[in-house]
Amino acid sequence: MSWRIVRSSLTGWTEPLSDGGGPTEQSDGRILHLILDTEHAANALSESVLEELDAATEQFDPATTDAVVVWSAKEKHFIAGADIDEIDGVHFPETATAKVAKAQAIISKLADTPIPTFGVLRGTCLGGGLELALALDYRIAVDTPTTKLGLPEVNLGIIPGFGGTQRLPRLIGIRGALSLILGGTRLPATAALRRGVVDIVVPEDGYVSCALIAIERVLANDTAIRKRRKKFVGGFVNGLLERNPFGRSMIRRQASRQIAAKTGGHYPAPPAALDAVLRGFATSLPRGLAIEAELIGPLVASTVSKHLIAVFRASEEARKLRQYSDTPEIEADATVGVLGAGVMGAGVALQCLCKGLAVRIRDLQLPVIAKALETIGSHFHGLVQRRRMDERERDATLSRLTFTTEPIGFAHCTAVVEAIVERMDVKRAALAEIEPQLSPDTLFATNTSALSVSELQSSAIRPERVVGLHFFNPVSRMPLVEVIPGDQTSRETVGKAARLAVAMGKYPIVVKDSPGFLVNRLLMPYLDSACRILERGVPGPYVDRIAEAFGLPMGPFRLLDEVGLDIAIEVAGTLHGAFGDRAEPSAILPQLVEKKLIGKKGGVGFYRYVNGTPTEFNADVTREIPQTNDLPESLSVIHYLLDRLIDEAARCLEEGVVASADELDLAMVMGTGFPPFRGGPLRYADSIGIPGIVERLQERADSGEACAPCAHLIEIGKEGREFHCETKLART
């Protein structure tokens, strides 16, 4: 049983709920407590949970019951949302619509009962969870850091389906609801109160007694709450905009424009959500619910949603660290040592500070430290100016940062992250200098994109504590971290490094210590293919535009400029050395670097930059290449760019560079911005068909390019398998 249904009163509680405590059963009690406690770690609103709820509504008798109160027995979750596995299992629009309509009917029973209903929302209250709460008469949020309310369905390619698009706008107004639904925003308790999503906020410690007092007061008199709610839907501006069709059409136009600008038309959910809200608002609630159910059907069945769910699942999985459940979490007040205060070092330090960790940063040069401090200080200063942080919090955060030019004071760091220049001898010297003072359980992580962790650790006193942590630039914005165990790295160290990445708000993926690791190794054939298209006389901006239309955050040439051509050439060189002919870089890059054109940081690369924004394509790049008039069509450009990447991905899977196709896809989405709605390169490969990829690569190989498809790819294609079918089977 997922629900504990207890008839009781507003007194006689044993706390806490999470340990099986709660109200004591009283047969003549006039309050009906519904306490959700599913067998999973987080409560989800699955079909069975809803059916049990349906059965419970039988007991809703106004003659014997004064109030119904919905609680959760989980400490960190009210209801985390609908059951994602169930959504993922639906493949036909009609099935989805029917299932949603059924759930809506059950939730409507809760909404329609004449008995006053309450929800005590503590922990995550997202998606279906919030929608259930919205069907209740009164919402009481508990002010804990884990309390988050929101409707993030659009992030999974669907829309709220349990009445969220209907009840939220009727409660807090159309504009308020749209900003929550379209943005997928998660509100803390106090913000939810401010925006009218909840009626009451109670403090964290002793929340049960506060909530019970609040319920008693509301039962006696709820005029204050009713009056407060009018603020969000009443008033002159709302009358002008929301309560008349002209105003609503204005809202629709404006929101549509914003959606189009943000999604590039690749995501069908936000427009559908807008439609559901606006059409539903103009009619009755039952009709609105029907519209919602109708609109969600095709979305649930769409591949976009399936892909987004797959990426979401993989990302959740990456943070759970199932294989390392025995390694302890990083302590909240842990100190992370950072060696090197350059761009990466400053980025790592800033990210740690943002997540509440303490940082000790070291660089040989005080001016370099000063520059890093400036980056860090202006970040928090900016937050204060934008009112995202108050001054007390800023000062507290900054007081967790210390710095030094000497190699002292790292003894009690939980981890030391080295982010100095990419040279084995320098890194070795840094390790040798700092290691003697480190306590035995301090982790030593090297942030490298090219050097071998095994080689570095061979010189360590305790090689088992050395691990690679490859952050991507800019650290604050790139969610991926590659965790690279060397030959002698202990399992515990790997787990700890991954936990550190999670504590820093990142997604760790464990990859093998081989040249280029995973992401850079996959990026190079893609970037190299782009250069080869250029060699054939296709204009660069044309290629970039096609890549961006495909959904990539920027085209290959913009990306190369961003990374820096000098760095790209270094990585390409490493890979060429390791993988031979197939990784031989095109001649274009070396030519540019020879002319000291190194990309954005130098002002000129493939593009010319003014104050960091590209103005025009650098015509010098293609001066000696005859331009073609016969431009290839978009699809063949995409194929040309991605086929070799997919081939390399197949090799990585076969060599065990990464454990699964899911992790590979996640790494590319999180590490390079590969469009999530395409599910990652391997899901994309599955969707376009492997045999076609093999055939095209073969053709290119025949015409002299060193890109013959690997045996693994050929085999998958021949057997008609897909990269992801095995994992799918494993799940079922």
Add this chain to the structure above:
Amino acid sequence: MTEAVIVAGGRTPFVRAGTDFREVPAWALGAGISREVLAQSGLPSSAVDDVVFGCVAQPSDTANIARVIALRAGVPEHVPAVTVGRNCASGLEAVTVAVDRIRSGRANLVLAGGTESMSRVPLEYPLRFNWKVASLTRARSWREKIAAASSLRLSDFRPVVALERGLSDPFTGEIMGRTAERLSREFGISRGEQDAYALESHRRATASRSRLSAEIHPFAVPPRFFDLLEGDIGPRENQSLQALGKLRPYFDRRYGTVTVGNSCGITDGAAALLIANGEWARSLGLPILGTIRGYAYRGCDPKRMGVGPVHATPPALDEAGITFRDLERVELNEAFAAQVLACERAFASAEFGRSLGLSGCVGELDREKLNTNGGAIALGHPVGATGARLVLTLCHQLAQAGGGYGLATLCIGGGQGGALVVEGSPA
């Protein structure tokens, strides 16, 4: 008796109030340097048994500022913290409280220091203004409100400079500079002597910038950290007798000799020390910067508080079992040049010595051993921090001098002197 030793220490740059550190709360100065000193010590913050900090003008938002400093510096929650106040010697009081904790066996390791943000001492409104505002907030009806509001007078809004009040003697109401003027008259110290002394303080401080940097940890200037301050900003390379001579007496315009140029500056800064049980520290192989051999506080005439050091030094030397001649270095806080020179004369005066119950004079101060890196006239005097700074500086100086005994002493507003004897370790 258990020995109390200093195992680590550091301070922020000292900065003229109202400039670079005006955005930094006093706790942040203290916490920043404490976290750094803890890190440098190589000891885990959980080894700290107690935290004692001195602060004169405790900001109203951080009552018991030592506790805020402790938690923000990463000291575990179960470790207690206390803020101590002995006016200008609050930082020294923190050190001596720590010494007592160690000597009595109550603690093995104490984080002690001082912090002061003189930039952030607020303006106060006259008390009657507070009463009127209180009755205004209590007023219920419009009539009461209007009546309460109309009782306010323009003069009620005139703020009182709390900093100036804090620097006045609470017993006589006399501002500190006036007590220095009295000493200059009584000891016959001319304006020229004072200015020459002030110039020398600047000369020494600028000449020893690199030596001072050993005790200073750079501090990034908030809010944006655009500047990294590496040293004190008080010492002036281009200070001259001519420039000092142009200044008008500040405290007594007609007959005075004390100017802002020959007095210490109003300053922000913090200093922190880790004071440990000697045996325990040696068993861990910690470096010993200095061993505390004795200390004393003595009261004196509030109107002549400047000669406090002369009162407190003999008993401190007695406890250490040494004589004035054994001192290799003396750090005597430069509140005012007149006051330092008065101390110098009182130290050497047999008459003054007899008034303290001694058989003769306390001793002759050797200028070559006195404030060799310059003093508060050049560096500044963040009142709550200075005591700890003197001890820190003394340790570094003794190390450079190859060990021996040193004295840190200062005069205390309200009529007291404090003195502490350290035995240094060779560098």
